[in-house]
Amino acid sequence: MTAEAAKDGHHVRREGIGALALGALGVVYGDIGTSPLYTIKTAVAWTGRVFTPEEALGMLSLIVWTLVIITSIKYVAVIMRADNDGEGGILALMSLLGVKHGRRPYIITMGMLGAALLFGDGAITPAISVLSALEGLKGAAPPIAPYVVPLSIVVLIALFCLQPQGTGRISKLFGPIMVTWFVVIAVLGISSVIRHPQVLAALNPLVGLHYLFGHGLAGFLVLGAVFLCATGAEALYADMGHFGAQPIRLAWYCLVFPALIFCYAGQTGLLLDAPSDKDFDPFYALCPGALQLPLIGLATAATVIASQSIITGAFSMTRQAIQLGLLPRVRISQTSAQSYGQIYVGMVNWSLMALTLVLTTTFQSSDNLAAAFGVAVSLTMLLTSCLMFIAMREVWRWSLALSIAVAGLFVVVDSSFVAANFVKFFEGGWIPILVASFIYFLMTSWDQGYAALRAALERDTMPLSDFIRRFHEKARVSGTAVYLTSRNDVVPVALFHNLKHNKVVHDRIVLLNVVTDQIPRVEPEDRVRSADLPDDFHSLCVRYGFMEQPDIPVALSDEKGDCPLHFNMMDTSFYVGRLSVTPRGHSRWWRIKMQVFKFLHRNALPVTEFFRIPPGRVVELGGQIEL
Known part of the structure; x- marks a missing residue:
């Protein structure tokens, strides 16, 4: 059995492939x-x-073959094979390549850029989806047409305000609603194809190539709009960890792909009858007038589900980025005791809501927003293709010729879509680039600042072995002191300060290092590693995967772990350093980034709260450091 099959088998044994495909x-x-x-x-x-x-x-x-090449071949058939212990997404792929050959700057850069671009997409998707659904009211109920934007705002506000409650209850309806949606659009499309069978000629790729290369700039520009049919393909890969590859592939090939093809073909058939009507909406025109209002209701529900998926995806990506050290710690709430993937990140939620509402009120229609929509996703897909080439060579051990042939095809296609979307840069395409640039700047500032902080701390400390020998005769007080540290071979700053101010150390001193591995999850028996040092000093390393939320008290009391030390929380104090950062340096750009890091560091969630350490057992010792 292959590794992929084994991972899918775990999902199937737990819930069944049919239930997972529905989910x-x-x-x-x-x-x-x-x-x-x-x-x-x-x-x-x-x-x-x-x-x-x-x-x-x-x-x-062009639409049909975009779905075939980008979604069916690139993502469903090829890229979903590049899982990091069952998890997918550009950050998981970045981590997978990091596991193989360590931290390489260009891979980290591509991963951060891709993640930043997807954050920008997270604000555009709800706006364009809800607007496009409610715009059907212009034809079905003309008196309500002037209120499409206000209604969209109401729906979006309700959607974001419900996020703190979690999606556990309503998510059970997501699958059946989307099944209904795909069946309905397939039936509507088939009825139109029956009346316009000539549209089946579009299954020939030469028809699309003739249009693309035979109509000059117009043929090239339409690629930007055609790309919109594949904008959700990245979600197939990013959400793979929740369901496994087999259920996602089953749902795609058996229902989603045929339904989309029939729907697009049906709309094209109607265009042959009314090509120049400026108010013509080919999607809602598929439906008889009497049934258009129910279809608008179903479409609104489907777009809310699509928006929900993007929002929860942004939450998950935020947790991954924090665990990988790319963003500062923020408060993360678990909204379900059964599903680890259901979390809520307030800062991300309200930021996305604000940006989504600004986009909705500024652009007013899905047509206007479309120019902004494809830029972020097409760039992310291009970055994913570049990382996939590295995975083909280093993970799958493909030959150079085969890797260039397969990845090269994807890069050429993705580059074409990027170029076509950038033509609309000044009509809205700059928005996701601006958002992504801002998030990327925050990521790089945090990453570089934290690395500089860690280097400065290590420079100002001393080897632990020297410290133990030097302070062997110091007075000891009863109890256990746990010092959080990034390295277990040097003295934590908090321990220096404690000895400096209090002149004593505890009977038992534990140096605790929390490490995020480049894998999604760590097995309980591998969670804790310990080592005894002289003079009742102890070294502990607690490991987590980038999809996990650290919980130090649970890890230290977990009977399945490999921790011989027994902790009485009422007799244990956790010491952490509260550092004040002062930016220094010769480069003005460096000082700007360190000022940003200082702001992020000062406002980050306290490490003790992020690690869920009881606040009554925490002792903070301050210090100042120059970067």
Whole structure:
């Protein structure tokens, strides 16, 4: 059995592949599943709403083969093989490559850029999805048309305000609602294809290539709109850890992919009858007038599910970034006792809500937002393809020729979409780039600042063995003192300060180092590693995966762990250093980044709270350090 099959087998034994495929429909496919609401409508708008049947078929062919190459082949068939102990996503891929050959700056940079771009996408997806669903009211209920934007704002505010409650209860409805959605859009599409069988000619890739290369700039520009059909493909990979590869593939090939193809083909069939009507909405035109209001309700529910998936994905990515040392600690709340993946990050939630509402009120329509939508996702896909080339060579041991052939195809396709989307840079495409640049700047400032802080602390300390010999005769007081430290071979700053001010040390001193491994989760029996040192000093290393939330008291009391020390929390004090950072240096740019790091460091969640150490057992000792 392969490693991938074994991981999927674990999911299947736990819940069954059918149940997992249903869950994947509700979580993984919300974004890509609602793209028919705006993809062809945007492509029509970008071509000037006047085109021939040949051009309509060419556009459909590009959409079909984008779904085949980007989603079916690149993500479902190839990239989902590059899992990090079952977890997917660009940060998990970055960590996987880090496990193989250590921390390489260019891999860290690509991972951080990809994560930053997905944060920007997290604000655009809810706005464009909800707007596109409610825009159906313009045709079904014209008197309500002026209130589409206010209604969208109400739906979005309600969505973000419900996040602190968790998604455990409503998520049980996600799968059935999305099954209904895909069945409905497939039936609507098939009914149109039956009336317009000529659209089946678009299955020939030459039709799309002829349109792309035979219509000059117009053929190239439409690629930016065509790309919208694949904007949710990254979620297939990012959410792989929740369901496993097999259920996601089953849901894609058996329901999602056919439903999308039929829906896009059906919309194209209608375009052959009304190519130049500026108010024509090809998606809602598939539905008979009497049923359009129920379809709008179903579409709104589907877009809320798509938005929910993006928001929870941003929460999960935030936890990964914190554990990997790319962002400062923030408060993370667990919203479900059964599902570890259901968390809530307040700072991310309200930031996304503010940005989403600004985008909704500024752009007013899904057509206007479309220019901003594809830039972030296409760049992330390009970065993923570059990392995949490295994985092909280093993880799968493919030959150089095969790796270049496969990854090269993906890079060429992704680069084409990036170039087409950047044409709309000044019409909204700058927004996700600005957001991503800001987040990337925060990430690099934190990463570099924390590295400089750690180096400064190690420079000002002394080897632990020398310390033990030198202070052997010092007075001892009863109890256990636990000192949090990044290294167990040097003296923690808090221990220096405690000895300096109190002139005593405890009977038992434990140096505690919390390490985040480049794997999603650490087995309980591997959680704690200990070593006894002279004079009743002890060294402990507590390991976590980047998908886990640290809990030090639980780790120290876990009977499954490898910790011979027994802790009485009422007789244990945790000592941590509270450092004040002063930026120094010759470069003005360095001082700016260190000022940002100082702000982030000062406002980060206290390490004791992040590690869930009882506040009544914490002693903080201050200090100042120059960077």
